[in-house]
Amino acid sequence: MAEHELDVSLLPHGLRLFVVTMGLDDAVKALSEEQGNLFFIPDKPTPNHEFCKRFSVDMARALSNHAGSTYQIPKLDxxxxxxxxxxxxxxxxxxxxxxxxxxxxxxxxxxxxxxxxxxxxxxxxxxxxxxxxxxxxx
Known part of the structure; x- marks a missing residue:
């Protein structure tokens, strides 16, 4: 690991998914604005769904084990x-x-x-x- 890289293996699973799926900069930006909020994760994600607009269809797919239920966005700390x-x-x-x-x-x-x-x-x-x-x- 280079000295300026984040070691995602040390992050809780929920945060790790966001960083790996969205990239560090996008994950930090989205999480800082939405941490702690509840979102419904659609069974069949589309770009028009509220969660997908904020986090992406790929992120909704990464959270497929939460599909059809609400998900609390993890804290950024x-x-x-x-x-x-x-x-x-x-x-x-x-x-x-x-x-x-x-x-x-x-x-x-x-x-x-x-x-x-x-x-x-x-x-x-x-x-x-x-x-x-x-x-x-x-």
Whole structure:
């Protein structure tokens, strides 16, 4: 994976479908506008159906297991976290200090260190609550 690419394998299945089917930019745009909304997924998708107008016939087909029922559009936060982490790693490689990144992204030093070292160790950082907090003795 190149440093600027999103690792779709780390995304929840619903988000992964949107990114793979629509492409990252289109998925981010559509999800940011429609996240959390309910849509009816047609059994036989056509370009005139409300869901297909917003997301595409291909996306309706990708959600075929939800055909004939309503579907809640997933939240975008997992994608945004990964994109933020990619940007943090790029800025760190270009010379930004950890403290600069702490101020800019409003994250702890610990989290910045986890983000910038995860790629160096060959392991992508997991999104959400997958990382453990370090216990610091006072």
């Amino acid at each position: 997992k994608i945004l976290i990964q994109l933020r982490n990619i940007k943090i790693r790029q800025e760190f490689k270009q010379g930004a200090s950890v403290q600069d990144l702490v101020r800019r992204y409003k994250l702890t030093r610990q989290m910045i260190n986890i983000i910038v070292t995860s790629e160096a160790n060959g392991a992508p950082i997991l999104v959400g609550d997958a990382h453990k907090q370090m216990e610091l003795k006072l």
